[in-house]
Amino acid sequence: MADPSGKNSSGGGGKKVRVAFRRNRGKRKRVTDVTQEAKQAEDFDVESHRNERVVAKGDLSRHRTIVVGADAVEANAGQVPGVVIAMRGRYAEVDDGTRIWRCSVRRVLRTLRIEERNAVTVGDRVHFLPEAEKEGVVAEGVIEQVGPRTGVLQRRSGKRTHTIAANIDQAIIVTCARAPRPKPNLIDRYLVAAHAGGMTPIICMNKIDLDDDGHGAGILKRYATLGYATLTTSAVEDGGIEKFKDLLKDQSSVVTGQSGVGKSSLLNAAVPDLKLRVGHVSETLEKGRHTTTTATLMKLPFGGYVVDTPGIRTFDLSIIPREQYEAHFIEFAPLIPNCKYPDCTHSHETECAVKQAVEQGTVLRERYESYRQMYEDPGRQDV
Ligand SMILES: Nc1nc2c(ncn2[C@@H]2O[C@H](COP(=O)(O)OP(=O)(O)OP(=O)(O)O)[C@@H](O)[C@H]2O)c(=O)[nH]1
Ligand SMILES: [Mg+2]
Numbered sequence: 001m002a003d004p005s006g007k008n009s010s011g012g013g014g015k016k017v018r019v020a021f022r023r024n025r026g027k028r029k030r031v032t033d034v035t036q037e038a039k040q041a042e043d044f045d046v047e048s049h050r051n052e053r054v055v056a057k058g059d060l061s062r063h064r065t066i067v068v069g070a071d072a073v074e075a076n077a078g079q080v081p082g083v084v085i086a087m088r089g090r091y092a093e094v095d096d097g098t099r100i101w102r103c104s105v106r107r108v109l110r111t112l113r114i115e116e117r118n119a120v121t122v123g124d125r126v127h128f129l130p131e132a133e134k135e136g137v138v139a140e141g142v143i144e145q146v147g148p149r150t151g152v153l154q155r156r157s158g159k160r161t162h163t164i165a166a167n168i169d170q171a172i173i174v175t176c177a178r179a180p181r182p183k184p185n186l187i188d189r190y191l192v193a194a195h196a197g198g199m200t201p202i203i204c205m206n207k208i209d210l211d212d213d214g215h216g217a218g219i220l221k222r223y224a225t226l227g228y229a230t231l232t233t234s235a236v237e238d239g240g241i242e243k244f245k246d247l248l249k250d251q252s253s254v255v256t257g258q259s260g261v262g263k264s265s266l267l268n269a270a271v272p273d274l275k276l277r278v279g280h281v282s283e284t285l286e287k288g289r290h291t292t293t294t295a296t297l298m299k300l301p302f303g304g305y306v307v308d309t310p311g312i313r314t315f316d317l318s319i320i321p322r323e324q325y326e327a328h329f330i331e332f333a334p335l336i337p338n339c340k341y342p343d344c345t346h347s348h349e350t351e352c353a354v355k356q357a358v359e360q361g362t363v364l365r366e367r368y369e370s371y372r373q374m375y376e377d378p379g380r381q382d383v
């Protein structure tokens, strides 16, 4: 049987490959020139964005063996392949292409992924064994195997890792101009999580129709200047929806961000047939009410998949070693080799190239403060 973790399996025609993992520390280089990226980002088109993705770290050095290929999981007799589209309590909803099956997860898989909140998650490719109908048995199938994962959105939840979605190409980080006000610290946390999870981040400023003072546009510009793909949208006034659709097309995406920013509204604007439930925002409290309660994977009529997620107020990064955060701040990365101490944390040290850049105004102080905040307190609740 294939190893469900996918690390050592050779079953099912999956190919064993050596893949390069980025080193935590060391010499770093940028993929492209910052100013060139900034120009592209301000007026980015989807094609060039896909060809030239922003990479957080340059050096590739560590290796480990994983299994690639859609059929890396060996299908044993009677097992049916499918994709997990939602988790409902202990059960996974699995789409086999013809219908949705409510499946439980074989205990051995739960034991293997004991450090995870759930052994399987939305986006996982699985093989399940249909169960004969029995009185008192709720599950229609039992998940026997889970395929290897690519891009993941993960955070800490209690003592465990919460994998919100797996096998995702890009994270669309949605924020909005007003109600609720954008929180750049939270955007920075999402960015670190996206880079660490192997996804391409895209930052979307929604409710641009409410941006009368330009505050939202100003924050978005910071990120465009750094080289990130950005876009402005209005789900209620049909602004930027075509571009949003172009971004989603043929990709697997997760839409993430605070509650009430309009994630589900944007998806409804892009695909009216989805008919996702959207909430009300109390203007006075400027807080969303967690209208979406479960992450759900949906197939897009124009190609690709998207996962809508419940809003999260905080993003606990403490599953990522904090020495790695610096590498996910893309404007710090090229400076780090110039810090005097190889293990510089860019806080109390002298002759720190990052701090010097902040003083000179070439690194934004807000971004530096954000880095310091997450380094000091990765699990901070009130970001
Ligand atoms: N003015 C304006 N309101 C919007 C826009 N997009 C969404 N809204 C409103 O914002 C509120 C929240 O939208 P949702 O789509 O439920 O937000 P969400 O991000 O999915 O929230 P959760 O599911 O709780 O995480 C709703 O009342 C929407 O009508 C927009 O572009 N402009
Ligand atoms: Mg929602």
Ligand SMILES: [Zn+2]
Pocket (backbone or CB within 6 Å): 339, 340, 344, 345, 346, 347, 349, 351, 352, 353, 354, 355
């Ligand atoms: Zn330094």
